[in-house]
Amino acid sequence: MKFSPLVDELIQSLRALPGVGPKSAQRMAFQLLERERKVGLKLADSLQKAMSEVGHCQSCRTFTEQDLCPICSSHRRVNSGIICVVETPADVLAIEAGGHFNGRYFVLLGHLSPLDGVGPEELGLALLERHLTSDDVSELILATNPTVEGDATAHFIADMARRHNVVISRIAHGVPVGGELEYVDSTTLALSFNGRIPLL
Amino acid sequence: MKFSPLVDELIQSLRALPGVGPKSAQRMAFQLLERERKVGLKLADSLQKAMSEVGHCQSCRTFTEQDLCPICSSHRRVNSGIICVVETPADVLAIEAGGHFNGRYFVLLGHLSPLDGVGPEELGLALLERHLTSDDVSELILATNPTVEGDATAHFIADMARRHNVVISRIAHGVPVGGELEYVDSTTLALSFNGRIPLL
Numbered sequence: 173m174k175f176s177p178l179v180d181e182l183i184q185s186l187r188a189l190p191g192v193g194p195k196s197a198q199r200m201a202f203q204l205l206e207r208e209r210k211v212g213l214k215l216a217d218s219l220q221k222a223m224s225e226v227g228h229c230q231s232c233r234t235f236t237e238q239d240l241c242p243i244c245s246s247h248r249r250v251n252s253g254i255i256c257v258v259e260t261p262a263d264v265l266a267i268e269a270g271g272h273f274n275g276r277y278f279v280l281l282g283h284l285s286p287l288d289g290v291g292p293e294e295l296g297l298a299l300l301e302r303h304l305t306s307d308d309v310s311e312l313i314l315a316t317n318p319t320v321e322g323d324a325t326a327h328f329i330a331d332m333a334r335r336h337n338v339v340i341s342r343i344a345h346g347v348p349v350g351g352e353l354e355y356v357d358s359t360t361l362a363l364s365f366n367g368r369i370p371l372l
Numbered sequence: 373m374k375f376s377p378l379v380d381e382l383i384q385s386l387r388a389l390p391g392v393g394p395k396s397a398q399r400m401a402f403q404l405l406e407r408e409r410k411v412g413l414k415l416a417d418s419l420q421k422a423m424s425e426v427g428h429c430q431s432c433r434t435f436t437e438q439d440l441c442p443i444c445s446s447h448r449r450v451n452s453g454i455i456c457v458v459e460t461p462a463d464v465l466a467i468e469a470g471g472h473f474n475g476r477y478f479v480l481l482g483h484l485s486p487l488d489g490v491g492p493e494e495l496g497l498a499l500l501e502r503h504l505t506s507d508d509v510s511e512l513i514l515a516t517n518p519t520v521e522g523d524a525t526a527h528f529i530a531d532m533a534r535r536h537n538v539v540i541s542r543i544a545h546g547v548p549v550g551g552e553l554e555y556v557d558s559t560t561l562a563l564s565f566n567g568r569i570p571l572l
């Protein structure tokens with residue numbers, strides 16, 4: 173213990189954030205205590221509410237505290253007939269930042285990884301297949317990461333989707349192999365959408 | 373709005389932390405939501421308590437939610453008769469990490485900066501002088517940063533302390549000029565303590 177239980181506890185709690193080391197945690201704690209107490213209280217409130225109330229969209233599985241996320245609530249987006257399958261909510265943000273995609277999403281919240289116990293059920297593939305069966309879906313764009321696991325997941329979903337009357341494509345040009353979708357710039361992402369290749 | 377009000381608000385609140393950009397804030401929010409909700413709730417609780425309850429030690433002015441911080445509560449540290457004057461609570465941590473100093477501290481919470489309205493009163497110098505008058509203090513070590521403002525503050529305090537029967541010293545060797553005490557390694561800090569020069 174260096175100062176007092178509450179200060180030490182605050183530094184420890186900040187260190188648990190991704191990418192925050194001991195020096196940064198200390199710096200954050202002191203800056204908040206010295207001159208940004210309102211910022212700290214606001215963050216406490218945001219964290220408390222988000223951790224307690226945010227769940228998943230019942231249609232696309234992205235994060236939201238509502239039944240449907242804003243995109244799945246948009247008739248224009250749903251009526252596009254296009255579903256883009258991504259691994260994470262961060263991928264949705266990356267594609268939305270490009271502003272070139274007008275369909276809706278399906279968020280796997282991961283990729284197939286049998287050794288970690290992640291199979292079709294964990295990725296919500298039954299829900300995705302319900303969309304293909306019941307909704308008016310004309311195209312399924314597979315935008316999982318261009319990694320071994322992401323490719324395997326895309327092929328697994330393509331096999332499932334072939335049982336339905338839907339064009340299946342995989343984003344292609346532009347995304348660097350081995351990279352993560354979340355970190356690709358929006359122009360490259362736009363290219364990869366335009367150059368998507370139908371899976372036969 | 374990209375997801376829902378609570379998720380967007382969480383990302384905005386995290387961005388307000390020092391050193392956290394938009395990508396990092398998003399990454400933190402998603403990681404907490406995906407698999408570390410308890411970590412997020414714990415941080416919310418730590419922030420709420422620290423922002424509301426942490427004040428300043430009545431003796432040395434460092435952060436604590438108690439009347440006296442652990443160091444000022446230690447008879448051994450107080451009876452050493454040595455007070456080390458630093459600018460910030462982070463400087464206390466840096467010196468404590470070295471483990472070579474056994475006295476107590478006085479934390480200015482800044483340095484003299486007339487243009488910003490920071491004068492002797494804001495730095496608590498009346499309280500420091502009460503310690504020199506009433507307590508059994510044999511030495512005052514001035515460990516303000518080796519910057520123009522830190523040096524000016526050290527000399528101002530030295531002038532004040534000369535009215536009392538106390539040895540006045542300034543840490544010297546090792547701390548790079550223009551640097552910040554908080555970022556100096558503990559060996560260098562130890563050198564600068566050993567090589568302190570009495571101010572005549």
Ligand SMILES: [Zn+2]
Pocket residue numbers: 229230231232233234240241242243244245
């Ligand atoms: Zn949705």
Ligand SMILES: [Zn+2]
Pocket residue numbers: 429430431432433434440441442443444445
């Ligand atoms: Zn104290």
